[in-house]
Amino acid sequence: MSDTLTQSELSTAGADGVTGVAIDLIGVTKRYPGQRRAAVEPLDLHIPPGEIVILIGPSGCGKTTTLKMINRLIEPSAGTIMIGGQDATRRNENQLRREIGYVIQGGSLFPHLTVGQNIALVPGLLSWDKKRTAERVDELLELVGLDPARYRRRFPRELSGGQQQRVGVARGLAADPPVILMDEPFGAVDPITRQRLQDELLSIQEELHKTIVCVTHDIDEAIKLGDRILLLSEGGHVEQYDTPENILAAPANDFVADFVGAGSSLKQLSLSRVSDVELRKPTTATVGEPAAEVLDRAQAARDEAVIVLDDRRRPRDWIFLRELRHQQTVVDPGDDHILTVDRRATLNDALDTMLTDNHAGAIVTGRRDEYLGVIDFTAVTDHMMATTSQAQADRDQQQQDQQQQDQQQQDQLGQDQLGQDHEAPDPEAAD
Numbered sequence: 001m002s003d004t005l006t007q008s009e010l011s012t013a014g015a016d017g018v019t020g021v022a023i024d025l026i027g028v029t030k031r032y033p034g035q036r037r038a039a040v041e042p043l044d045l046h047i048p049p050g051e052i053v054i055l056i057g058p059s060g061c062g063k064t065t066t067l068k069m070i071n072r073l074i075e076p077s078a079g080t081i082m083i084g085g086q087d088a089t090r091r092n093e094n095q096l097r098r099e100i101g102y103v104i105q106g107g108s109l110f111p112h113l114t115v116g117q118n119i120a121l122v123p124g125l126l127s128w129d130k131k132r133t134a135e136r137v138d139e140l141l142e143l144v145g146l147d148p149a150r151y152r153r154r155f156p157r158e159l160s161g162g163q164q165q166r167v168g169v170a171r172g173l174a175a176d177p178p179v180i181l182m183d184e185p186f187g188a189v190d191p192i193t194r195q196r197l198q199d200e201l202l203s204i205q206e207e208l209h210k211t212i213v214c215v216t217h218d219i220d221e222a223i224k225l226g227d228r229i230l231l232l233s234e235g236g237h238v239e240q241y242d243t244p245e246n247i248l249a250a251p252a253n254d255f256v257a258d259f260v261g262a263g264s265s266l267k268q269l270s271l272s273r274v275s276d277v278e279l280r281k282p283t284t285a286t287v288g289e290p291a292a293e294v295l296d297r298a299q300a301a302r303d304e305a306v307i308v309l310d311d312r313r314r315p316r317d318w319i320f321l322r323e324l325r326h327q328q329t330v331v332d333p334g335d336d337h338i339l340t341v342d343r344r345a346t347l348n349d350a351l352d353t354m355l356t357d358n359h360a361g362a363i364v365t366g367r368r369d370e371y372l373g374v375i376d377f378t379a380v381t382d383h384m385m386a387t388t389s390q391a392q393a394d395r396d397q398q399q400q401d402q403q404q405q406d407q408q409q410q411d412q413l414g415q416d417q418l419g420q421d422h423e424a425p426d427p428e429a430a431d
């Protein structure tokens with residue numbers, strides 16, 4: 001078997017667009033020197049290709065140890081780790097790490113290298129030529145929402161925390177690895193930036209379908225990002241490994257229920273996306289339009305405010321009519337104060353934004369920040385009520401099906417019993 005994953009394993013998407021590969025942990029254990037108890041007791045885990053699996057659990061339960069054993073930053077004490085069908089524990093570890101993206105909190109960029117040089121690190125180690133590397137750097141900067149011309153020559157200190165984190169993600173993706181490991185990737189940024197970075201990761205994943213293993217402390221982040229969540233307790237003990245839906249609806253034990261915590265119906269808000277909800281379409285205006293015409297349109301529609309878009313239909317302002325009356329033409333406020341939510345954001349994120357906005361709603365954007373509409377409280381409550389009654393109807397149906405099945409089994413048992421009685425030899429006759 002060759003020591004590197006083949007080019008097709010590395011970069012060619014399967015028929016379903018999946019570029020990730022499966023990861024299997026088989027009896028993987030870690031005992032640090034001098035520790036009485038293993039940090040990770042024998043752990044068996046199957047991570048399907050193209051999924052995001054989130055590792056979560058209380059402090060010290062072995063999340064980071066488990067993550068770092070996958071790229072062998074920490075050597076397992078026992079067990080096997082299969083990545084894309086190859087035994088990672090037998091691979092050359094430097095080679096292995098070049099094929100696994102690694103993203104950690106704050107991006108951990110090299111301060112003396114430019115953004116472009118930071119992203120180009122692994123392609124450099126893989127001896128990519130200059131042209132290919134430069135193209136890849138620009139492509140990745142675009143992908144993580146940073147204008148290459150503006151950012152590729154900057155140094156990390158010239159970027160905000162969120163921008164540094166974006167570059168960290170770009171660096172993790174640089175050599176198109178099938179597997180990406182993330183350790184608290186969005187832990188060091190403010191809540192709004194964090195939400196944006198999560199949305200960007202989901203949008204990148206929609207395109208690339210990598211296998212992503214991510215450690216977090218934040219249950220809402222786990223519910224939002226995870227296809228599956230691995231909830232660990234001390235010693236890397238698996239309490240539940242399941243979809244976010246099942247973890248919320250059917251916690252395996254009291255530990256899981258306590259960890260998920262109260263308010264699990266509120267957490268259900270993290271399972272629904274803005275795109276699941278019908279958006280309101282208030283009056284819009286384009287920068288430069290005569291204000292009087294816009295006022296007429298808004299009044300006819302009984303709107304109290306209008307959304308101002310630029311020539312690429314990106315939202316610039318959400319202005320009340322009383323303010324618009326002082327303008328001749330619709331103006332661009334010229335700053336980036338406007339809060340928006342991406343259509344992939346969760347309803348939880350949208351509520352957060354709505355509560356900080358004085359329009360009792362949030363502007364929703366799609367690809368390339370293009371305006372899509374407005375989400376408001378009524379839409380969120382309607383959606384939640386519909387989801388709850390659908391879930392209740394599903395549960396009732398399941399119960400009915402189960403009862404029917406039980407009844408059929410009972411009938412069958414009865415018939416079998418009758419049949420046996422009928423065929424049983426007559427002890428008298430034998431005499």
Ligand SMILES: Nc1ncnc2c1ncn2[C@@H]1O[C@H](COP(=O)(O)OP(=O)(O)OP(=O)(O)O)[C@@H](O)[C@H]1O
Pocket residue numbers: 032033035039057058059060061062063064065066
């Ligand atoms: N290098 C080390 N030497 C000895 N013990 C260690 C070492 N690294 C971690 N441990 C111990 O192993 C256990 C698991 O640590 P690990 O960092 O994997 O947990 P974690 O779940 O990621 O914690 P946190 O959420 O606090 O980051 C802890 O008891 C920790 O003290």
